[in-house]
Amino acid sequence: MPDRTRSDYDLCVVGAGPAGLNATVTAGERGLRVALVDVGVQPGGQYWRHPDERFPDTLPQPSATRRHGWREYRDLDARLDALVRGGRVVHLAGRHVWGVHPGRPFLVRATAAGEDADPVVVHARRIVLATGAYDRQLPVPGWTTPGVMAAGGVQALLAGHHVRAGRRVVVAGTGPFLLSVAAGLAEAGAEVVAVCEANALTGWAAHPLRTLQEPGKLVEGAGYVTTLLRHRVPFRTRTVITAVHGTGRVTGATLRRVDRRGRARAGSEERVDADLVALGWGFIPQLELAVGVGAATRVDVDGSLVAVVDDDQRSSVSGVYLAGEVTGVGGAVQSGAEGALAGLTAAADAGRADDPRLRARLRRRIARAHRFAVAMHRASSVPVDWPTWLADDTLVCRCEEVDTGTVRAAVRDLAADDPRDVRVTARPGMGMCQGRMCGFALSCLVSVETAVTPAAADLASLATRPLATPVRLAELAEMADGEEG
Amino acid sequence: MTFRGPAPDAVIVGAGMLGAAVAYFAAAAGMSVIVVERGSIASGTTSRCEGNLLLSDKEVGPELELAHYSQYVWRGELAEHADLWEFEAKGGLVAAASEAQRAGLDALAEHQRSLGIRAEPVEGPAALREIEPAIAPHLLGGVYYPEDAQVQPVLAAHHLLRLARERGAEVRTHLPVTGIRIVGGRAVGVNTPDGAIDAGAVVVCAGPWSGDVARLAGVDLPIRPRRGFVLVTEPIPVTIRHKVYSAEYVENVASSDSGLQVSPVVEGTPSGTVLIGSSRERVGFDAGFSAEAVGRIASAAARLFPVLADVQVMRTYSGFRPYSPDHLPVIGEDARMPGLWHAAGHEGAGIGLSVGTGRLLVQAMRHATPDVSLLPFRPHRFADADAA
Numbered sequence: 001m002p003d004r005t006r007s008d009y010d011l012c013v014v015g016a017g018p019a020g021l022n023a024t025v026t027a028g029e030r031g032l033r034v035a036l037v038d039v040g041v042q043p044g045g046q047y048w049r050h051p052d053e054r055f056p057d058t059l060p061q062p063s064a065t066r067r068h069g070w071r072e073y074r075d076l077d078a079r080l081d082a083l084v085r086g087g088r089v090v091h092l093a094g095r096h097v098w099g100v101h102p103g104r105p106f107l108v109r110a111t112a113a114g115e116d117a118d119p120v121v122v123h124a125r126r127i128v129l130a131t132g133a134y135d136r137q138l139p140v141p142g143w144t145t146p147g148v149m150a151a152g153g154v155q156a157l158l159a160g161h162h163v164r165a166g167r168r169v170v171v172a173g174t175g176p177f178l179l180s181v182a183a184g185l186a187e188a189g190a191e192v193v194a195v196c197e198a199n200a201l202t203g204w205a206a207h208p209l210r211t212l213q214e215p216g217k218l219v220e221g222a223g224y225v226t227t228l229l230r231h232r233v234p235f236r237t238r239t240v241i242t243a244v245h246g247t248g249r250v251t252g253a254t255l256r257r258v259d260r261r262g263r264a265r266a267g268s269e270e271r272v273d274a275d276l277v278a279l280g281w282g283f284i285p286q287l288e289l290a291v292g293v294g295a296a297t298r299v300d301v302d303g304s305l306v307a308v309v310d311d312d313q314r315s316s317v318s319g320v321y322l323a324g325e326v327t328g329v330g331g332a333v334q335s336g337a338e339g340a341l342a343g344l345t346a347a348a349d350a351g352r353a354d355d356p357r358l359r360a361r362l363r364r365r366i367a368r369a370h371r372f373a374v375a376m377h378r379a380s381s382v383p384v385d386w387p388t389w390l391a392d393d394t395l396v397c398r399c400e401e402v403d404t405g406t407v408r409a410a411v412r413d414l415a416a417d418d419p420r421d422v423r424v425t426a427r428p429g430m431g432m433c434q435g436r437m438c439g440f441a442l443s444c445l446v447s448v449e450t451a452v453t454p455a456a457a458d459l460a461s462l463a464t465r466p467l468a469t470p471v472r473l474a475e476l477a478e479m480a481d482g483e484e485g
Numbered sequence: 486m487t488f489r490g491p492a493p494d495a496v497i498v499g500a501g502m503l504g505a506a507v508a509y510f511a512a513a514a515g516m517s518v519i520v521v522e523r524g525s526i527a528s529g530t531t532s533r534c535e536g537n538l539l540l541s542d543k544e545v546g547p548e549l550e551l552a553h554y555s556q557y558v559w560r561g562e563l564a565e566h567a568d569l570w571e572f573e574a575k576g577g578l579v580a581a582a583s584e585a586q587r588a589g590l591d592a593l594a595e596h597q598r599s600l601g602i603r604a605e606p607v608e609g610p611a612a613l614r615e616i617e618p619a620i621a622p623h624l625l626g627g628v629y630y631p632e633d634a635q636v637q638p639v640l641a642a643h644h645l646l647r648l649a650r651e652r653g654a655e656v657r658t659h660l661p662v663t664g665i666r667i668v669g670g671r672a673v674g675v676n677t678p679d680g681a682i683d684a685g686a687v688v689v690c691a692g693p694w695s696g697d698v699a700r701l702a703g704v705d706l707p708i709r710p711r712r713g714f715v716l717v718t719e720p721i722p723v724t725i726r727h728k729v730y731s732a733e734y735v736e737n738v739a740s741s742d743s744g745l746q747v748s749p750v751v752e753g754t755p756s757g758t759v760l761i762g763s764s765r766e767r768v769g770f771d772a773g774f775s776a777e778a779v780g781r782i783a784s785a786a787a788r789l790f791p792v793l794a795d796v797q798v799m800r801t802y803s804g805f806r807p808y809s810p811d812h813l814p815v816i817g818e819d820a821r822m823p824g825l826w827h828a829a830g831h832e833g834a835g836i837g838l839s840v841g842t843g844r845l846l847v848q849a850m851r852h853a854t855p856d857v858s859l860l861p862f863r864p865h866r867f868a869d870a871d872a873a
């Protein structure tokens with residue numbers, strides 16, 4: 001058996017997005033030996049996703065992929081490089097961490113995500129979890145038709161591969177991210193038929209000062225609006241997509257006006273033609289590793305389960321720090337600052353010199369970004385009654401092909417009365433993705449059927465995945481020898 | 486809020502497989518019952534197990550008799566509902582890796598046959614592979630049990646409770662029992678945060694937590710958790726037709742060692758995933774991941790079915806078998822506390838044994854002579870042993 005162990009790290013950082021990169025360089029520059037593990041081949045995470053740097057000239061550079069804070073990324077990347085060359089930091093790219101386990105004091109187990117990587121086991125004294133978030137998906141009749149994509153996925157194709165996923169597009173959901181996706185598509189030459197925002201934007205207007213206090217954000221938002229105006233993209237509020245049409249390929253969608261709770265208004269149907277439907281309902285923090293180590297969780301303002309941290313990014317578990325979207329979806333600026341603070345705290349807890357001024361500055365930046373995020377979440381919440389758009393034959397879980405009617409029947413006939421119970425009786429979330437995709441939607445649907453709001457414990461039970469990603473049986477068998485522990 | 490109306494005949498604590506089975510047979514016999522469950526239905530061990538109805542792993546004695554009786558109930562009185570809980574008579578295959586194991590299996594099988602259980606010898610590796618083509622070539626032979634079957638336990642518990650509700654039972658979930666009401670030395674009901682529920686009898690069906698519930702009545706019931714892990718693979722085309730396990734499994738089931746024991750139990754399911762069990766260890770209610778247990782299960786499974794080595798495992802889970810010191814469940818009224826009944830402690834066989842247990846317990850509650858003697862399962866036997 002090959003030796004997979006990497007021993008004796010002061011810190012292991014999981015995730016190389018804005019949070020993880022900042023944590024790594026901050027801790028590394030303060031003298032800690034750091035192992036940085038990430039699924040991606042190159043650092044950057046979701047935010048700084050970019051084409052493969054090994055082939056720099058093969059891809060065109062449409063302006064749609066110009067990225068905010070690109071200079072910051074370049075700077076972080078250079079600092080990471082220096083630390084790697086100096087032997088302080090090892091960057092274990094192309095590895096998916098499937099578990100963080102106790103053992104002197106932590107063992108981080110990762111499986112190979114790509115072909116040129118081996119599985120690794122990292123021994124570390126401290127852990128930073130910066131695993132980010134992924135697209136929140138809500139089903140709607142027709143959503144499994146090819147040509148329906150999550151808004152984040154559409155953006156990722158644009159940013160990572162310069163691929164425009166469609167020609168005639170409707171973008172729908174809620175939140176400022178819709179504007180970013182629509183602007184990117186318009187600049188890449190797509191015709192954006194409409195941007196449908198489920199909420200009225202009076203919510204934003206209600207917190208103008210908070211918005212102003214987050215200058216980066218405001219500029220970004222204004223930039224998108226200019227682009228959308230220039231391309232004459234219609235922007236509609238209190239409008240949602242209640243059905244997607246087409247067999248084999250998307251041909252169009254039905255738009256409906258909705259009230260505050262998301263109930264469709266009678267007679268408001270309108271049919272539009274499109275070959276791409278991009279749905280953006282916010283993001284879900286990737287929490288399985290945090291839940292797996294036993295970190296305390298709570299339900300955030302946007303209804304997502306997030307992990308709890310103190311003012312210095314410590315989780316409730318000694319030696320485990322959390323940064324970025326795992327503590328609450330708040331954008332790249334907040335994530336980066338949290339990462340730097342987590343790195344600083346980990347270094348200080350390991351006996352390295354603290355930097356009180358930097359700490360104070362980071363805390364202020366986080367607090368400001370957080371206020372903005374809370375206002376944004378309040379203004380762009382998922383309408384509570386969205387499950388009323390579902391037909392009985394609308395799939396909730398694609399992996400196991402469980403439809404809405406089956407879920408409703410489990411509640412009605414079998415008295416399954418919480419998401420966990422419905423999951424084990426009707427099998428939504430029991431397939432390959434283990435409920436990552438349908439977990440949130442399922443909890444909303446069950447909540448509507450039972451008239452009970454899901455509690456943190458319900459969401460935590462859906463986020464409990466001892467294997468954060470599938471692992472080969474033979475690789476698990478290697479643990480039997482116990483020599484790595 | 487206090488329960489209104491006439492007091493029911495019984496209040497059942499726990500809506501796992503045992504609580505569901507007792508509720509079903511009680512309601513079917515015309516008794517009025519309320520089931521009180523602190524979580525949702527089947528939120529305990531019943532949703533963290535495998536659902537095999539086995540005769541093959543039982544050593545000769547009262548448990549085998551109960552297993553046999555339960556098979557008769559699953560296939561008899563309950564046969565009309567079999568599809569609701571995905572009953573499948575898939576058959577079990579026990580494989581031996583050494584001559585010594587083979588001899589042990591043969592001896593057990595012979596005895597089982599004398600009790601009317603079908604146990605067919607499988608002579609040699611070729612015969613083994615005829616039954617299970619992907620099995621490892623180094624295995625020497627074994628015994629085939631055509632009566633071994635399987636159900637989906639979560640569905641079984643939900644449907645039995647649904648059928649009970651249709652016969653008048655009431656099920657109250659997300660409501661913990663916090664006390665047992667005792668009047669004149671007799672259990673007469675339970676306390677909950679929603680108020681008291683009085684009843685003719687209190688039936689403890691709290692699985693591995695049964696000791697805690699019994700303690701509410703001041704009664705010592707030595708039931709402890711024995712943790713087990715299960716691995717679930719991605720759906721694969723290779724079919725494993727039966728429930729297949731190695732001879733050590735039978736030894737481990739019967740052992741009382743508190744250390745980690747692992748023996749592979751492998752079975753395909755209708756959705757294409759393969760379930761791989763399992764381990765046994767006594768570590769309290771520690772629900773944490775165990776690299777050693779999971780690693781050893783994986784390693785043992787790959788030895789039994791080498792094709793599994795490259796298959797992706799998508800999930801692991803663990804549950805707490807309700808374990809009693811002599812590996813026998815406690816079924817019946819507690820002589821130390823009239824009115825307090827138990828149906829608990831079925832360890833790794835509670836799904837299979839549930840329906841026999843429920844039917845026998847209700848016979849006893851109605852003062853009929855149970856079809857199978859409940860004497861070996863009497864709840865106070867541990868106290869007797871202490872006194873002796």
Ligand SMILES: Cc1cc2nc3c(=O)[nH]c(=O)nc-3n(C[C@H](O)[C@H](O)[C@H](O)COP(=O)(O)OP(=O)(O)OC[C@H]3O[C@@H](n4cnc5c(N)ncnc54)[C@H](O)[C@@H]3O)c2cc1C
Nearest residue numbers: 015017018019039045046047097132155324325331332335
């Ligand atoms: C398409 C898109 C566009 C966005 N645009 C904007 C914008 O314009 N402005 C803005 O402020 N915000 C934007 N956001 C949000 C922004 O990307 C996030 O706020 C930011 O990336 C969060 O940083 P993070 O470090 O917490 O997580 P991420 O950037 O998501 O990084 C997490 C990293 O962890 C890795 N990872 C996760 N789990 C594991 C594991 N188990 N093992 C190994 N590695 C793992 C992931 O592969 C990823 O590289 C956008 C998000 C998306 C998806």
Ligand SMILES: Cc1cc2nc3c(=O)[nH]c(=O)nc-3n(C[C@H](O)[C@H](O)[C@H](O)COP(=O)(O)OP(=O)(O)OC[C@H]3O[C@@H](n4cnc5c(N)ncnc54)[C@H](O)[C@@H]3O)c2cc1C
Nearest residue numbers: 499501503529530531534537662692713804834835836837
């Ligand atoms: C890994 C593993 C594999 C297994 N495989 C099999 C198998 O193949 N075949 C088989 O037959 N058996 C198997 N078993 C064993 C089987 O799962 C158990 O014997 C059975 O589920 C026990 O059912 P129960 O109803 O007694 O307990 P549980 O299902 O645990 O139900 C007890 C219920 O009581 C509730 N409760 C507890 N305290 C209170 C309170 N104070 N108030 C209200 N409610 C309360 C709990 O919430 C719980 O729902 C396996 C077990 C494990 C762990």
